[in-house]
Amino acid sequence: MEWVVLAAVVAFALVLLVVVVLGLGRLGRSATTVAPPRTVPGDVLAPPDADVDATPEPAVVVPTLERPEKPASRLIRLRQRLAGSGALGKGLLGLLSRDHLDEDTWEAIEDLLLGADIGVAPTQELVEQLRTRLRVEGSADARTVLREELVNLIDPTMDRALHVSGADGQPGIVLVVGVNGTGKTTTVGKLARILVAEDRSVVLAAADTFRAAAADQLGTWGERVGVEVIRGPEGGDPASVAFDAVKEGVDRGVDTVVVDTAGRLQNKAGLMDELGKVKRVIEKLAPVTEVLLVLDATTGQNGLIQAKVFSEVVDVTGIALTKLDGSAKGGIVVAVQRQLGVPVKLVGLGEGPDDLAPFDAGAFVDALLS
Numbered sequence: 471m472e473w474v475v476l477a478a479v480v481a482f483a484l485v486l487l488v489v490v491v492l493g494l495g496r497l498g499r500s501a502t503t504v505a506p507p508r509t510v511p512g513d514v515l516a517p518p519d520a521d522v523d524a525t526p527e528p529a530v531v532v533p534t535l536e537r538p539e540k541p542a543s544r545l546i547r548l549r550q551r552l553a554g555s556g557a558l559g560k561g562l563l564g565l566l567s568r569d570h571l572d573e574d575t576w577e578a579i580e581d582l583l584l585g586a587d588i589g590v591a592p593t594q595e596l597v598e599q600l601r602t603r604l605r606v607e608g609s610a611d612a613r614t615v616l617r618e619e620l621v622n623l624i625d626p627t628m629d630r631a632l633h634v635s636g637a638d639g640q641p642g643i644v645l646v647v648g649v650n651g652t653g654k655t656t657t658v659g660k661l662a663r664i665l666v667a668e669d670r671s672v673v674l675a676a677a678d679t680f681r682a683a684a685a686d687q688l689g690t691w692g693e694r695v696g697v698e699v700i701r702g703p704e705g706g707d708p709a710s711v712a713f714d715a716v717k718e719g720v721d722r723g724v725d726t727v728v729v730d731t732a733g734r735l736q737n738k739a740g741l742m743d744e745l746g747k748v749k750r751v752i753e754k755l756a757p758v759t760e761v762l763l764v765l766d767a768t769t770g771q772n773g774l775i776q777a778k779v780f781s782e783v784v785d786v787t788g789i790a791l792t793k794l795d796g797s798a799k800g801g802i803v804v805a806v807q808r809q810l811g812v813p814v815k816l817v818g819l820g821e822g823p824d825d826l827a828p829f830d831a832g833a834f835v836d837a838l839l840s
């Protein structure tokens with residue numbers, strides 16, 4: 471009997487022990503339970519306060535168009551840029567103001583003129599004229615005589631108007647040619663600004679497909695003044711770009727289309743083929759009204775030889791003389807006109823966007839002598 475009581479007590483104690491152990495285990499587990507994260511339909515595990523609509527809309531950039539300077543005041547504004555060439559004017563005036571003009575003085579005058587790239591024949595003509603006039607008009611002011619003779623040498627009677635209008639409502643077509651690096655693309659961009667300043671509507675053709683950067687460069691020039699630039703694939707056919715641009719110009723009824731071209735001087739036949747084709751293709755739509763040859767004033771005689779090749783390939787009607795600001799050789803204006811029989815119509819006097827000016831013989835000589 472005692473054994474039965476003892477067994478019952480032990481069994482009760484074991485049951486009690488099992489109950490206590492299980493109870494503690496459940497208690498321990500419930501203490502480490504983590505509440506599930508709060509989720510919102512369609513917002514998987516998003517932080518509770520994230521605002522999905524807060525991403526700002528990309529700002530729409532409205533380009534501000536520039537207002538280019540009117541052409542009339544440009545050559546006067548840029549007068550000081552001719553300071554390099556001004557040495558010629560000052561030198562000549564200094565020599566001509568001497569009391570006695572002996573042979574040595576005349577020789578020094580000749581050297582100055584030749585050094586400024588005026589060319590041999592025009593130098594001799596000018597010296598001859600100066601000698602005669604100063605002898606005959608004894609009391610004449612040397613400055614007045616020199617000014618008149620320099621203006622005559624540059625020939626104020628030449629027609630320097632840019633032909634930028636077409637007939638019968640068609641656009642004027644300006645074909646811009648010249649060796650790479652002379653400032654051709656820059657001149658096309660600056661010319662577009664001159665036309666815009668005169669309230670003309672313009673389309674540009676990036677037909678220099680040889681150098682991809684030239685089309686990008688032109689794109690930027692156009693963007694700044696709200697002018698459309700037609701371009702083609704790199705290495706594509708320049709004539710096809712020129713055609714597309716002129717077609718666009720005709721369809722839109724714009725005033726002027728300006729065509730930039732590649733100026734690879736690989737050989738005369740290649741150049742003739744390329745420029746000839748561009749011109750022919752354009753003229754299926756509208757006549758070319760101006761062929762502008764861009765020449766770098768700092769290249770002297772070398773530039774003149776290149777210019778001659780271009781003038782034999784296309785009928786050049788005007789010259790844009792660039793980088794005259796960096797040259798002490800303003801006499802190149804005379805030399806190039808004599809060699810090609812074509813007037814200088816525009817001069818580049820710096821890298822600023824409005825540093826291209828219509829050329830005027832009187833204002834140019836005044837700048838040289840100031």
Ligand SMILES: Nc1nc2c(ncn2[C@@H]2O[C@H](COP(=O)(O)OP(=O)(O)OP(=O)(O)O)[C@@H](O)[C@H]2O)c(=O)[nH]1
Nearest residue numbers: 650651652653654655656684792793818819820821
């Ligand atoms: N100082 C000065 N620099 C100029 C003038 N005109 C152009 N330039 C500079 O000459 C360099 C060549 O100009 P571009 O227009 O690229 O020459 P490009 O003839 O079109 O050359 P390609 O595109 O290779 O055919 C640029 O750095 C221009 O800023 C000017 O009148 N004065």
